[in-house]
Amino acid sequence: MINSEETNTIIQKPKLPDSPEIKLHEKSLSRTMIIAVFIGLILITGYTLTHLDTAGVQINQAFKELITTLNQMFLQPNAGTDGVTLLLQALGSSLLLSILTTIIGAVFGFLFAVLASKNLTNAYLGAGIRVVMAIIRAIPTIIWALIFSIVCGLGTTAAILGLSFHSVAYLTKAYSESIEGIDNSTIESLKVTGAKFWVIIFQAIWPTIVASFVSWTFIRLEINFANAIAVGAAAGAGGIGYQLFVASGMSFDFHETGFIVYLVILVTFVLEFIAVKIRRFYLNR
Amino acid sequence: MQSPAKFLKHKGWHQTTIIALVGGIYVLGSWFLKFDNLNGLLAIPKAFAWLGVNFRPTANSMEYLPRIWQKLIQTVLLAISSTVVAAIISIFVALLGSKVTGINGFVQTLVRGVASFFRNIPLVAWSMILLFSFKQSDFTGFLALLLMSIGYLIRAFMEIIEDEASETMLALKATGANYFQVIFQAVLPQILPSILSWILYMIENNVRDATLVGILTGTGIGFIFDIYYKSFRFDAAGMTVLAIIIVVIGLETISNQIRKVIL
Numbered sequence: 215m216i217n218s219e220e221t222n223t224i225i226q227k228p229k230l231p232d233s234p235e236i237k238l239h240e241k242s243l244s245r246t247m248i249i250a251v252f253i254g255l256i257l258i259t260g261y262t263l264t265h266l267d268t269a270g271v272q273i274n275q276a277f278k279e280l281i282t283t284l285n286q287m288f289l290q291p292n293a294g295t296d297g298v299t300l301l302l303q304a305l306g307s308s309l310l311l312s313i314l315t316t317i318i319g320a321v322f323g324f325l326f327a328v329l330a331s332k333n334l335t336n337a338y339l340g341a342g343i344r345v346v347m348a349i350i351r352a353i354p355t356i357i358w359a360l361i362f363s364i365v366c367g368l369g370t371t372a373a374i375l376g377l378s379f380h381s382v383a384y385l386t387k388a389y390s391e392s393i394e395g396i397d398n399s400t401i402e403s404l405k406v407t408g409a410k411f412w413v414i415i416f417q418a419i420w421p422t423i424v425a426s427f428v429s430w431t432f433i434r435l436e437i438n439f440a441n442a443i444a445v446g447a448a449a450g451a452g453g454i455g456y457q458l459f460v461a462s463g464m465s466f467d468f469h470e471t472g473f474i475v476y477l478v479i480l481v482t483f484v485l486e487f488i489a490v491k492i493r494r495f496y497l498n499r
Numbered sequence: 500m501q502s503p504a505k506f507l508k509h510k511g512w513h514q515t516t517i518i519a520l521v522g523g524i525y526v527l528g529s530w531f532l533k534f535d536n537l538n539g540l541l542a543i544p545k546a547f548a549w550l551g552v553n554f555r556p557t558a559n560s561m562e563y564l565p566r567i568w569q570k571l572i573q574t575v576l577l578a579i580s581s582t583v584v585a586a587i588i589s590i591f592v593a594l595l596g597s598k599v600t601g602i603n604g605f606v607q608t609l610v611r612g613v614a615s616f617f618r619n620i621p622l623v624a625w626s627m628i629l630l631f632s633f634k635q636s637d638f639t640g641f642l643a644l645l646l647m648s649i650g651y652l653i654r655a656f657m658e659i660i661e662d663e664a665s666e667t668m669l670a671l672k673a674t675g676a677n678y679f680q681v682i683f684q685a686v687l688p689q690i691l692p693s694i695l696s697w698i699l700y701m702i703e704n705n706v707r708d709a710t711l712v713g714i715l716t717g718t719g720i721g722f723i724f725d726i727y728y729k730s731f732r733f734d735a736a737g738m739t740v741l742a743i744i745i746v747v748i749g750l751e752t753i754s755n756q757i758r759k760v761i762l
Contacts, residue, residue: 247689248761255583255698262580268638281752287628291658314528317521352739354710356721360728365546370532371539424515444662448714455623462627463715475624476745482619483683 247348287472294461294470296479301457305477307370308453308465312438315374320431321436326382327389328415333398343386350383355441359449373451377441381434388430392423425496432489435481454478523611554737565734567723567742573637574719575746578705581641583636585648586698592649593656600686622708628630640718644705651719652701659693660686692761699754706747 248465266496293381295300297484330336366372404414420427454474461470501665529536595601596610625643664686671685713721721745728738 231684244761247757248695251757251761255579258576259717261579262576265583266637266641268633268636271634271636272639276632276634280628283628290701310528310532312523314532314534317525317528341622348748348751349744352744352751354707354743356711356714357740357743361550362542362546365549366539366542370534371542374534375539375542385725398502413652439700443621444711448711455621458621458623459627459715462624463630466631468628471628477619478621478624479616479619483615 215255245358255260263442283468286468287475289472290469291472291476292469293473295465296457296461296468296470301454301474301477304347304452304454304457305481308442308455309439309481311370311373311377311442311451311453312435315377315381315442316431316435316438318378319385320375320427322382323385323389324427326386327393328419331390331393333394333401334411334415334419344390347383347386350379351387353380355380356444356448357444363449363451368450370451372452373442373445373449374377376445377438381438384437385430385434388434389427391425392426392430394420396422409437425493428496429489429493432485436489438484439482439485489499500512509562550737553733554740556738556741557734557735560734560738560739563732563738564742565729567720567735567739568725570721571739571742571746574709574713574721575706575750577637577641577646577719578709581644581701582648582698582701582705585645585652585701586694589652589656590694592653594661594686596653596681597660599658599668600682601663610657614650614653614657615645616650618654620646622647622678622711623715626712630693630716637718638715640709640712643712643716644709648701648705652697652716655697656690656694659690659697663693664689695761696754697760699757703750703754706750710743 284349300336326343326347330347332340355376359373360378361374363372364368366375400422401414401417404418409417429439442453443458444449445453446453446457447459454477458471458474458478461467461474509617528534563731592610596603596607596614598607601607601610622643625646626639629639629642633642667685667689668681671681709719710721710724713719713723714725715721720739724739725738727733727739
């Protein structure tokens with residue numbers, strides 16, 4: 215017979231193992247940094263928003279006005295006094311401006327990128343070009359356009375030079391990052407065969423980066439189109455940006471503003487569509 | 500199988516066509532825009548010579564420095580706050596609209612469309628419309644930058660969520676966690692570093708864009724540059740540009756250091 219006392223001694227409660235507490239989050243520098251930066255950013259935002267100068271505008275009133283304006287813009291667009299032909303012409307010239315400056319940017323950007331990449335040239339030349347490009351990039355496009363407009367006069371020449379300067383600097387950085395991502399053995403193996411510098415560039419570097427070259431160039435084309443509008447508006451360089459500025463800031467014709475905005479959106483959609491197609495073509499080759 | 504000679508010939512034709520096409524577009528484009536390439540090229544050294552003479556800050560321009568500095572700090576603060584507010588809004592919208600965490604197909608398409616729409620409305624249009632209702636104040640600049648950033652950040656965040664968080668999400672779903680647990684315990688912690696990296700990029704970008712918004716709406720550093728520039732006080736304008744360069748490169752360096760630690 216098994217009595218109850220014996221069963222008690224046999225079935226014992228298992229002892230909990232002396233395990234350390236499970237940590238849900240590992241402490242690391244990265245985690246601390248993320249939290250610190252987020253807290254810092256939110257504190258700055260809080261400070262700024264509470265000290266924001268609203269120039270005594272009644273916010274409710276202003277929002278109501280804004281909704282009326284948006285309604286006029288997006289629901290009742292029309293070509294206004296300028297007419298469709300003029301606006302389309304202006305749109306075309308802005309688009310050409312952005313294509314032209316992107317071509318200039320791509321050609322010079324590639325040259326400078328080759329000279330600035332760490333795996334191709336000596337360190338001093340590369341560092342020098344990178345510093346100059348960083349400075350050029352730090353100055354906003356609109357300021358470049360204003361600077362050039364003093365020498366060339368207001369107009370397309372100043373706009374083209376201003377946009378090109380920023381494009382070259384931007385693309386130099388983008389391309390040279392792609393070039394630096396290339397496996398060093400590709401370059402080494404061509405060097406061993408005695409290939410010259412430019413042969414290496416066009417037979418080894420160029421075919422390897424062509425897909426990312428195309429993507430970056432089209433990204434810049436989209437940025438340049440936006441910048442062409444901005445330069446047209448703020449530096450009086452003509453094009454659709456100028457029309458937009460006049461319609462929204464001088465004649466207050468928000469119907470026309472809406473029409474122009476729709477035109478611009480249409481062009482950016484087309485640009486994005488073409489970019490996706492061409493990128494896919496180069497990626498699949 | 501192609502012979503090497505045939506392949507090279509084909510490749511040669513391909514390259515020639517592309518170069519001819521791009522060259523043709525360039526020549527036609529310069530003709531349409533009446534862009535004189537030679538004069539344009541000559542203008543570059545002239546412009547730099549002019550910059551060297553007129554934009555050089557003199558002892559006199561030092562007195563502008565406090566005012567420039569104050570406006571510049573104000574602009575940077577505006578850029579930061581508009582980016583942060585845009586990020587907070589965008590993260591929720593991106594969660595609703597991304598393919599992995601989204602509610603349904605209709606909402607996903609809607610979010611994509613709205614983001615694309617906001618992104619592609621020119622900054623000039625935003626600035627001018629807002630200027631009309633909100634007058635010449637910092638709040639106008641803040642709103643213009645905010646609306647622009649929202650469009651960019653929604654798209655960026657959605658791509659980050661789709662790229663990085665889908666596997667972690669599946670793992671947590673398999674344990675039986677509910678939707679909110681999945682979002683707060685898997686998705687958000689996973690994507691936080693990439694999101695921060697994008698926020699930092701957007702801040703840099705907004706400081707540069709704030710110059711344009713400032714010129715158009717009369718706020719911040721853009722306004723002060725415009726005033727000096729149009730009243731021919733070029734030494735002060737040069738000082739402003741110099742200050743912008745220092746701040747932008749400084750911000751870039753700081754965010755690169757932060758990126759190195761977090762990524």
